[in-house]
Amino acid sequence: MAGLLEAADVAYFRATAAGTIVGVNDAFTRLTGYTRTELRERSFETLFDDGTTLESLVSDLGHGDSPPVSTSVPIRTKTDVVPCTVHLERRSRGGDGEGDVDRQPSITGIVRRREPVAGSTVTSQSDLTYGRTFEALADALPDGIIVLDTNSDIQYANPAVERILGYDPDELVGSSKVKIIPERLRQTHLSALQRYLDTGERHINWTYVELPGQHTDGHEVPLGVSLNDFTYEGDRYFVGLFRDISPRKEAERTLTEKVVQLESVSYLGRNALESADTDELLEKATELVVAALDAEYAAIFEHEAAGPDGETLRLRAGTGFDAADGVTASVADSIGAAALADDGPVVIENFETEDRFDGPSVVDDPDVRSGITVTVGPAADPWGVLDVYDTTAREFADHDVDFLESVATILATAIERQRYERRLNETVSDLEASNERLEQFAYAASHDLQEPLRMVSSYLQLIEGRYADELDADSREFIEYAVDGADRMRDMIDGLLEYSRIDSQGDPFEPVDLDAVLEDVLTDLQVMIDRQDAEITAESLPEIQGDSRQLRQLFQNLLSNAIEYSGDEPPRVHLSAERTGRNWKISVADEGIGIDPDDQERVFRVFQRLHSREEYDGTGIGLALCRRIVERHGGRIWVDSDPGEGSTFTFTIPVEGAQ
Structure with missing residues (x-):
């Protein structure tokens, strides 16, 4: 109750059975002008300006959890005297506030400022009962409130119920609560209520539980619900406070989608680094996209600007439909062509209201209603397109488009890397073949040159030995130079031969x-x-x-x-x-x-x-x-x-x- 009063900006206090104030809310401090510290441990009757005693007021209360009483009394604030109406209730046990009296008898009260009656110096008696005060509070709250009896019949519903669930509160009163419970949960509710009445066993957390409510138009509304029960004049009642948590649920759903999409992008990125098979990577990408977007179909097309049939889109991978690899789709007037031309994503929320395209080219499903197409590769020279289709008209979120563009970026990077690796491997193979031919040439040339050099050196030495007496000093020097040159040439050839064999031998x-x-x-x-x-x-x-x-x-x-x-x-x-x-x-x-x-x-x-x-x-x-x-x-x-x-x-x- 304290929370409701705080939300409705109604002054509220709690005191011991002797009248010592132990707790107040902000509205009470604003009404009196005193701080919480100044009010704590102060007797409540010191605030009365006309000599009224708390004992005289409390005497009207019975013992235990008795019905409340209301009275008019002037309250002395820090600056003046304010006419007010005070609603008092005796509680056999605390628990509605703070302090160490939580499980001791206490008095709780609501204080409302009264306006003086025109032409009179005396404050008029309030006819506002405690029940009407509760109703006024409940009417002011944005959260829905219903009060039930033990038969689950609604005894009260505040105006917020209509905003949240669409039901007129006056029409709800007297009807069964099961009317606002989805049909699939109604029997569970009735069984749980009967079990609680028989045994006191609660099967859910009454402090806070999330349950769906049934809206008048048929859809379910996620609700955050707090429950409590009370007894009045011997009859047991249940009160439920609930609010529409659709925005939070939507935020949670969006966050979950983003997490799934980020994990999918991360997984695909690792797969792109590890896999050298382009077709396997593309197939894995379509599977991840369908799962992450909860869509029906995904397809990846390679753009062939100058194929045998002219400009076409050739299917490379697909999920959700049967189509042979290599199936081509016309570029003219297609979603893919629009994406290629616009250098950006094309989002179709409903093909039935879209006059540019009839539907997907290769997915033979008349029920397809929505889709997204993004390009794969740089805008100046795109490799292809990535298509996603669903059988329901849906509004794709920005993060859905961002996710597809991230997938397309990974695919484009992987395709380019594999192209580069293929070209590099081809270059390496060509270089290896060239080096092998060069080594073979160097070996053959070196080997074939050895014999002529040995012959030159041998004949020069033979001339030097046979005609030594007939050669002058210059001739012998020339022969020595020639032999030395042949030996150095042989050493160089040996070195070249050794150099060529480093890898091969x-x-x-x-x-x-x-x-x-x-x-x-x-x-x-x-x-x-x-x-x-x-x-x-x-x-x-x-x-x-x-x-x-x-x-x-x-x-x-x-x-x-x-x-x-x-x-x-x-x-x-x-x-x-x-x-x-x-x-x-x-x-x-x-x-x-x-x-x-x-x-x-x-x-x-x-x-x-x-x-x-x-x-x-x-x-x-x-x-x-x-x-x-x-x-x-x-x-x-x-x-x-x-x-x-x-x-x-x-x-x-x-x-x-x-x-």
């Missing part, structure tokens, strides 16, 4: 201990190390997956270069290893002549030399071999260097190994 990967590889390399280079008085230091190196033969060649090339290009000082070389994420980073640092920054990329190319043959020997293919070996192992190689400050060659190798 490498050994399978296996666990390789790089410390053991380094030890073997140092043994092979021992003569060079001793001759140059080189100092080689190394940290502990890891075990990796790789080709031990090629890794040995990698270390040998890097160390021999570090020793050879040491300059005038004895070589000082240090090897280190560091794990960075999923890779090992291995460095070979020297204190040699260094490399100009402009040349640091060029040194890894085939036959690129930075120095003349008179300064340093070599074919110019060693570092190119190093790069091919590192790349085959899934890493990369680079150099950090400054002229005269030494060089650090660094390469990475995956921890798990990659080929």
Whole structure:
């Protein structure tokens, strides 16, 4: 009751049986001008201005839950005296307010300000009874109120009932409550009421329960209901307070739809990343769309601007109907054409009132009433369209259109990605075939050139040996140059042959201990190390997956270069290893002549030399071999260097190994 009074802006107070105020509402504080703190623990009769005592008023009340009494009395406010009507009721137990008297006898009261009778200085006696006060309160509330007897016959209905359920309150009074209960729930209600009267057992939460009400036009209205019962003059009654919760239910339904649609978009996005089958993805998309929008049909068409039959839409996937893949629909005057032309969604709420289109092209269902079409792909060059149809005329929400556009975006992205991957795979296949042909050519050329070079070198040496006495110094020098050139050419061909075989003739990967590889390399280079008085230091190196033969060649090339290009000082070389994420980073640092920054990329190319043959020997293919070996192992190689400050060659190798 306190809640009703608060909603109706009626002053209300609660006091102990002795008259001490223990609770008031906001309307009471506004009427009296006192704050809650000033009123609490104050005797209510101190507010009377004419000497009336609370005892005289309470004496008219019986004991227990007796009927209320009404009286006129002037109330002393903080600023003046106000004529009022006070309605008092004695309660055997509290529970309608606050404080520690909740289960003790108490007095509750309603205070209403009275206007003076014209021409009189005395306030007229109120004829407003407690029941009429309740009726006035109930009439002012936006929530529906009905009062029932134990036969479920309606004894009272307030005006809000008509706004919520369409029934005239006067016509409802005297009729059965089952009239406003959906037929499917009427027997359940009657059985539950009888069980409560017999046993006191409640099968629902009376404080708040959501139940449907039957509107006069036949549809059901979702209601939030609070129930209570009371006894008056020996008869039991039930009061129900209810409000239309359709807006909240609609908001909940919209939120649920959005959640389902977001989950569908998320699922489709993951599926698009994992699936390489376009048709499977399109079919999954139509299934998700039908489920998320609670529609009957969904179809995806590919737009063929210049097919054998001219401009058409070719069916690629569909849900809810039987149609063979590849069925085409005319673009002319179709919903798809409108979407393609408008660069945006086309929404049809009712085909019967739509004069632009007759209905869907491939769905053979005369009952189709509504639909949405969105484009798949960029507006400038759309891949196709996505159609959704339903057999009921419906107003699609903005979030429904947004959902379809999100699905279309995912499909367009996946289709473009698969196109790109297909082109990339074709390019990779072409490159692999080209590389294979180049390797075959390099091997054949290198192999075929070896024999002529050996012949040239052999005949020149034969001439030198046979005609040594007849050759002058210049002739012998010329022959020496020719033999040296043939030998260098043979070394270059051997290097080129080795370079071409890095991928095609490498050994399978296996666990390789790089410390053991380094030890073997140092043994092979021992003569060079001793001759140059080189100092080689190394940290502990890891075990990796790789080709031990090629890794040995990698270390040998890097160390021999570090020793050879040491300059005038004895070589000082240090090897280190560091794990960075999923890779090992291995460095070979020297204190040699260094490399100009402009040349640091060029040194890894085939036959690129930075120095003349008179300064340093070599074919110019060693570092190119190093790069091919590192790349085959899934890493990369680079150099950090400054002229005269030494060089650090660094390469990475995956921890798990990659080929």
